[in-house]
Amino acid sequence: MTSEKKSRRRRFRASGMMAGSKDLLWVLLWLLGIIAMGVWLAFFLNAPARALVEQAFANTLYGAVCVVAFALFMGWAVALALHGLESARRRAPYLVLTFLLNLLRSVPQMVGMLIGYALITGLIRREALPSTASQILLTSVITAVFVFQEVVDLIVERIRHYEHLEFYNALLVCGVPPRVIINREILLKNSLAHLVQKSVSLFGRAIFLICSIDFIISVGLSTEVSLSNLPVTLGSMLAKLDSKQDILVIGTAFTDPRIIGTLFFEHLQGISIAFLIVYTLMCVYRIANGLMERYRL
Amino acid sequence: MSSPSAEQTHRSLRSILLDHLLSVVVVGVALLALSFLVRTKPGGSPHRFGKEIEAYLNIDSVDWSLPLDRALFRDAYRQFHGASEQAVDSVMNAIEDARLADFTDPTRKVGGGPRALTLSAAIELVPMYAAFVAVFFTVLLITYFLARAAAVWKFVLWKQRRSSYLRRYFVALEYGGVKNAILRADLLAKAAAKGFASIVLFSPAYVIAYSLRTSLDTENIFFLVLLAIISNGVLINFANRLYTLMVAESRKGYVDTALVKGVSSGFRWDAKDGLRRSVLLAPVRRSAGHVFREIYRNARLQFIPSTKEHITFIVTGLVIIEMALNIKGHLCYALLQHILYKEFDIAIAIVFGIYLVVKLTEAGVDAWHAIELRKYDNDI
Amino acid sequence: MSEERYDITVAAGRRVLASTQNLVITPGTVTFLFGESGIGKSLLAKALFGIIDDLDLRVRVNGENYRTYCSRPEVVARKTNGFFMFQEPSSHLNPLQSLEEQLHEGALAQAGDPIGPVRELWDARGGADLERLLPVFPKPYRPSGGEKQRVLAAMAFSKMDVAPERTDEGGEIFVFDEPTGSLDREARDRFLDRLFERFRKRKQTILLITHDYGMIGYVQAHHHALLGQIRFRELVLESGRAKVRDFAPERFMRWLGDQRPQHAEYPKTPLLRVESGIQVFGRTLRFLEGASGKGEVDMSIHPGELVYLKAGSGIGKTTVAKIVIGLLNADHFRMEFEGVRLGDVSPRHYWRKNLWGKKMTMAFQHADESLNPNASVEDTLRLLSLRTLGTAEGVTRALEKVFDPEEVARLRRKKIWQLSGGQKQRLNILRAFTLSTPLIILDEPLNALDFESIDRVLALVRDARRNEQAILLISHNEDIFDAIVPPESVHRLESIATS
Numbered sequence A: 001m002t003s004e005k006k007s008r009r010r011r012f013r014a015s016g017m018m019a020g021s022k023d024l025l026w027v028l029l030w031l032l033g034i035i036a037m038g039v040w041l042a043f044f045l046n047a048p049a050r051a052l053v054e055q056a057f058a059n060t061l062y063g064a065v066c067v068v069a070f071a072l073f074m075g076w077a078v079a080l081a082l083h084g085l086e087s088a089r090r091r092a093p094y095l096v097l098t099f100l101l102n103l104l105r106s107v108p109q110m111v112g113m114l115i116g117y118a119l120i121t122g123l124i125r126r127e128a129l130p131s132t133a134s135q136i137l138l139t140s141v142i143t144a145v146f147v148f149q150e151v152v153d154l155i156v157e158r159i160r161h162y163e164h165l166e167f168y169n170a171l172l173v174c175g176v177p178p179r180v181i182i183n184r185e186i187l188l189k190n191s192l193a194h195l196v197q198k199s200v201s202l203f204g205r206a207i208f209l210i211c212s213i214d215f216i217i218s219v220g221l222s223t224e225v226s227l228s229n230l231p232v233t234l235g236s237m238l239a240k241l242d243s244k245q246d247i248l249v250i251g252t253a254f255t256d257p258r259i260i261g262t263l264f265f266e267h268l269q270g271i272s273i274a275f276l277i278v279y280t281l282m283c284v285y286r287i288a289n290g291l292m293e294r295y296r297l
Numbered sequence B: 001m002s003s004p005s006a007e008q009t010h011r012s013l014r015s016i017l018l019d020h021l022l023s024v025v026v027v028g029v030a031l032l033a034l035s036f037l038v039r040t041k042p043g044g045s046p047h048r049f050g051k052e053i054e055a056y057l058n059i060d061s062v063d064w065s066l067p068l069d070r071a072l073f074r075d076a077y078r079q080f081h082g083a084s085e086q087a088v089d090s091v092m093n094a095i096e097d098a099r100l101a102d103f104t105d106p107t108r109k110v111g112g113g114p115r116a117l118t119l120s121a122a123i124e125l126v127p128m129y130a131a132f133v134a135v136f137f138t139v140l141l142i143t144y145f146l147a148r149a150a151a152v153w154k155f156v157l158w159k160q161r162r163s164s165y166l167r168r169y170f171v172a173l174e175y176g177g178v179k180n181a182i183l184r185a186d187l188l189a190k191a192a193a194k195g196f197a198s199i200v201l202f203s204p205a206y207v208i209a210y211s212l213r214t215s216l217d218t219e220n221i222f223f224l225v226l227l228a229i230i231s232n233g234v235l236i237n238f239a240n241r242l243y244t245l246m247v248a249e250s251r252k253g254y255v256d257t258a259l260v261k262g263v264s265s266g267f268r269w270d271a272k273d274g275l276r277r278s279v280l281l282a283p284v285r286r287s288a289g290h291v292f293r294e295i296y297r298n299a300r301l302q303f304i305p306s307t308k309e310h311i312t313f314i315v316t317g318l319v320i321i322e323m324a325l326n327i328k329g330h331l332c333y334a335l336l337q338h339i340l341y342k343e344f345d346i347a348i349a350i351v352f353g354i355y356l357v358v359k360l361t362e363a364g365v366d367a368w369h370a371i372e373l374r375k376y377d378n379d380i
Numbered sequence C: 001m002s003e004e005r006y007d008i009t010v011a012a013g014r015r016v017l018a019s020t021q022n023l024v025i026t027p028g029t030v031t032f033l034f035g036e037s038g039i040g041k042s043l044l045a046k047a048l049f050g051i052i053d054d055l056d057l058r059v060r061v062n063g064e065n066y067r068t069y070c071s072r073p074e075v076v077a078r079k080t081n082g083f084f085m086f087q088e089p090s091s092h093l094n095p096l097q098s099l100e101e102q103l104h105e106g107a108l109a110q111a112g113d114p115i116g117p118v119r120e121l122w123d124a125r126g127g128a129d130l131e132r133l134l135p136v137f138p139k140p141y142r143p144s145g146g147e148k149q150r151v152l153a154a155m156a157f158s159k160m161d162v163a164p165e166r167t168d169e170g171g172e173i174f175v176f177d178e179p180t181g182s183l184d185r186e187a188r189d190r191f192l193d194r195l196f197e198r199f200r201k202r203k204q205t206i207l208l209i210t211h212d213y214g215m216i217g218y219v220q221a222h223h224h225a226l227l228g229q230i231r232f233r234e235l236v237l238e239s240g241r242a243k244v245r246d247f248a249p250e251r252f253m254r255w256l257g258d259q260r261p262q263h264a265e266y267p268k269t270p271l272l273r274v275e276s277g278i279q280v281f282g283r284t285l286r287f288l289e290g291a292s293g294k295g296e297v298d299m300s301i302h303p304g305e306l307v308y309l310k311a312g313s314g315i316g317k318t319t320v321a322k323i324v325i326g327l328l329n330a331d332h333f334r335m336e337f338e339g340v341r342l343g344d345v346s347p348r349h350y351w352r353k354n355l356w357g358k359k360m361t362m363a364f365q366h367a368d369e370s371l372n373p374n375a376s377v378e379d380t381l382r383l384l385s386l387r388t389l390g391t392a393e394g395v396t397r398a399l400e401k402v403f404d405p406e407e408v409a410r411l412r413r414k415k416i417w418q419l420s421g422g423q424k425q426r427l428n429i430l431r432a433f434t435l436s437t438p439l440i441i442l443d444e445p446l447n448a449l450d451f452e453s454i455d456r457v458l459a460l461v462r463d464a465r466r467n468e469q470a471i472l473l474i475s476h477n478e479d480i481f482d483a484i485v486p487p488e489s490v491h492r493l494e495s496i497a498t499s
Helices: A003-020 A022-044 A047-087 A091-105 A109-125 A132-145 A149-164 A167-172 A178-190 A192-219 A234-239 A241-255 A257-263 A268-294 B013-037 B051-057 B067-081 B085-104 B119-160 B165-172 B178-202 B205-212 B221-230 B234-250 B253-260 B291-324 B331-340 B344-375 C041-049 C066-070 C073-081 C099-103 C106-110 C116-121 C124-133 C145-161 C185-202 C214-222 C224-229 C249-258 C317-324 C349-355 C377-382 C392-399 C405-411 C421-434 C451-466 C478-484
Strands: C004-012 C015-025 C030-034 C058-061 C083-085 C173-177 C205-209 C230-238 C241-246 C272-274 C278-280 C283-289 C294-296 C299-301 C306-310 C334-337 C340-343 C360-363 C439-443 C470-474 C490-497
Touching: A022 A047, A022 A268, A047 A091, A047 A132, A047 A149, A047 A178, A047 A192, A047 A234, A047 A268, A091 A149, A091 B013, A091 B291, A109 A132, A109 A192, A109 B291, A109 B331, A109 B344, A132 A192, A149 A167, A149 A178, A149 A192, A167 A178, A167 C360, A178 A192, A192 A234, A192 A268, A192 B205, A192 B291, A234 A241, A234 A268, A241 A257, A241 A268, A241 B205, A268 B178, A268 B205, A268 B234, B013 B344, B051 B085, B067 B085, B119 B221, B119 B234, B119 B291, B119 B331, B119 B344, B165 B178, B178 B234, B205 B221, B205 B291, B221 B234, B221 B291, B234 B291, B253 B291, B253 C083, B291 B331, B291 B344, B331 B344, C004 C041, C015 C041, C030 C185, C041 C058, C041 C083, C041 C173, C041 C205, C058 C066, C066 C073, C083 C145, C099 C145, C106 C145, C116 C124, C116 C145, C116 C185, C145 C173, C145 C185, C185 C205, C185 C214, C185 C224, C214 C224, C214 C249, C214 C478, C224 C230, C249 C451, C249 C478, C272 C317, C278 C317, C299 C306, C299 C470, C306 C317, C306 C478, C317 C439, C317 C470, C360 C421, C377 C392, C377 C421, C392 C405, C392 C421, C421 C439, C421 C451, C451 C470
Parallel strands: C015 C241, C030 C205, C030 C230, C083 C173, C173 C205, C306 C470, C306 C490, C360 C439, C439 C470
Antiparallel strands: C004 C015, C004 C058, C230 C241, C272 C299, C272 C334, C278 C283, C283 C294, C283 C490, C334 C340
8 A cells, every 4th residue: 555545544534533523523613713713803803892792702601501500400300300290190290290391392482581581671670680690690590491391301201211121110129219210320320421412502502592682682772772781792792783884794795705805804893793603503503413423312 | 312292192182282272271361361460551641750851861962872971971960060979870870761761661652652452453463463474384384395305415415425525625635637626626615615504504693684784685575584494593403303313213223124125225316226316305205115215204203293393493583583683564573662662461462472373383283293193003 | 065254343433342253154054153142243243244334333354344345246145135134123123114014025025925924933823813913013012022023034034935136156144133032932943943944945044143042952853854054153252352162052951951940848828929810901811820831820939939930922921020029000910928918009109118129129131221331330239229238348249149250350340331241131130139139030031141151140049049039030941941940830821801
């Protein structure tokens, strides 16, 4: 075999190996992209705007992490409640809980979140929520309420999967208590990959929903006056007039390609925010997919 | 990967439909009660702020939207009145509230005072509701067929084991020659197009819409439908779900049994043992005698219940588009307006209307699923 | 005829899943391949046949890349003319096609009568049952495991009846992977008869993977004339690689001959008495005495006794076990355990509070499912929270009951998924015995075991009995247990429709 064939084969195999862990690849790509953007902005965007973009990005990420945490906790609690009620053959409470869950499932996320946000702004006006952190926390709870059913479904499905196998029964008849079987044996030891993959995909969904609702609320008034003093996130920043002007330029680039060069140096506030949103959504999606492929979920 | 309604598949169709009906009734009653609580009283005079505040707002040389002007006023006020920080703060807050009221006080709305849910208000909503329903179903159907075709295509490509465009490009770098240069350019162009398509499909609707606002008339219904289909990640998630189901089915045992029986199992396009491209449009009809047909049919049966999740995503997408892009004359934008103007009872009626559409569609999907399952039921 | 020797390696990433240097196939013979499950027999057979999907797995056969191997004309011919009957019947049937459709699919459509082989495998009484079964879509409980397995076997036989498409190279190879795991002895014997009938006609190359050593006895007794064309081989793990050895059938036959039923005197009061006439799932289950199956009795188990519950597959042996252990409630059943009367009206939590892990326990059929694949061997025992397993020595002592000392050292920290099928099954059974409950229920304890392991498990059973523990046994290794269990401890289970 000639040496060039050998090196080609080696390179092919290396890229094949990388494909085996697509999720790690995309985590890396995401981090590199964000860092590259950060460095670029340091050179070409003015300091106050840059501070705002950074703050908005941090708030959005923090909010999304909170959404995932709340959704996991609520999902786990409700799934265990459902399973407990079913095993104890308490039909009426079980049916009521399932009914309520199905009801929530049918509410379009955006509509539900709007109602929730309306309540939050009322609370903020009455100064019941002093700090940014507490506001983000509460908005995250509202968002989590409309996405946690997926966690419930996942956990219930994992429990059912093991109940159909001999696994659950085999441990029961050895005297192992059901809550140990579910929490330690099924969830912790055999479903961690599933839960991580679900968390990643929920993280992406949360970012999308948070940005969208903030955008809607900010844009609803079409002025610089904010409806309330909700913490700044990527969505609300995108809705600001100057950001909107910035991304308008992308459209003109189609008819006037000369402008493409300027996109990298001017209009950076809007373009960087749009980039952060879209790039993060895309990377998170690919990470979730990569995890699914790697662990054959 | 089973959907939430794996349990429901064993319930009779009647009990499932009753369940949906019950949800509608419960939610309807709850919302009705809520709307009575928040009923707006029609009429009413505009809330008046102190004369002083009004006077400040009307100062010619102050532009209240500029931070600089606000800061200057603040200093001037403090100097002039010798007031404490707190007093200054409360005046500034009062001025903010007054400005805010310009946009949210229903009594200041152009076109009269706050409206309650009267018959005339309801009738006004009907054409918007009809438009919403029409757009929703159009988007749902188109997304379903596009997602299905995309999932089948991605599955066949996966089976063909083709490396990505970028990887093939790097491999092609080893060689020289004109033909190879053309191939490389082609691969690079395809990779770029794929990247661009990714960006578009993942972008939230407002990013796309605002990027294009200068070059297209973005407020017509055709654009609305197009945007609802391609943005917000809807198509990608929908297609991916079916694709993952097909991949999982292709690993199951009965596929091996079929292979061993000599059923066609190649995946090259238009080859003797392979698949015809028309399978993208009609996966079952155009794959007779091929193992793909069984993989697809099994995957599809599990896919049907999961379309219910996508219904809510599509509605979420439509809400985002109409609200974020201020598409006047459309239902969701009207919803936002009514919330802002505190006409909560009309808003609740709209929310109920949207919920009804979702529920009806879900009931339809459940009925469809039950019918499909019945085909494979053992009656004995 | 000349032997063909295969050096096969199947790997996923860097992990070798199965590997052997000397898989020997003699064309025109029937090769029985014994050995514990989980060491790669199925994977190696699939690699040989040419049916592995090399998307996730890397396969090399005789030093060749798998794609090259699979495109060899003789391999293609063997695959086209042959058939592979896979191991698990339930996952190898399409839930969206009726059984009849699946029997006519692909190359089977060319057979003159694809349903013929199915009829052959059904017993004479079951004709009407079969007709009712053909239009059925396979679901988890209908058809039963045994019925599904017979359908798959029929597909293989159907293919054997079809004239080969390509007669130029290689002939044909028919692989049967655990073809009788869900069948009772009668059905198994019928399968072997039909298989050899076809073999006599055309002398195809047949590879039969099994751990039912009892087949040896049947073949020697009923197909003696063909012994010259039958090879008995065993796949054994030796330091990570599997070696194929010749297996001397006399080893098993002699061992079987040495087994003697252990008669014993039992105390008058039984530990457990289950009344005959359990009503569940619309059927009534009755216990009949002895191996002959005459006379209805209640099933009684005394301390130190091993009771063997026999029945055809699908009748309800596991159902009875689940009812006794409280995992399933019947419409009507009565039993008395340690003087306490229990039945269908007893509260479900009685078993959980008082019996599970303390007074009774059960070892299920499939060790793969019963053990936590991501727990270590040590953890699996520690989970039992027994004082005796609190220390490392306690765990070692327990493990040494079924594993060699050097095996114990090597395996104790390994995760369950890394063990072979036989090792898993040994651990599964050990777990039940370690609890030292007065009653132990064993469901197919010899499943997946190789010859050596069978001995160790039987030793466990003997020790437990000496310890006054009672054992309820379900197994279709009738060849082995008929030699060990005295007829007075055998019960037959019968199922009739509830009137």
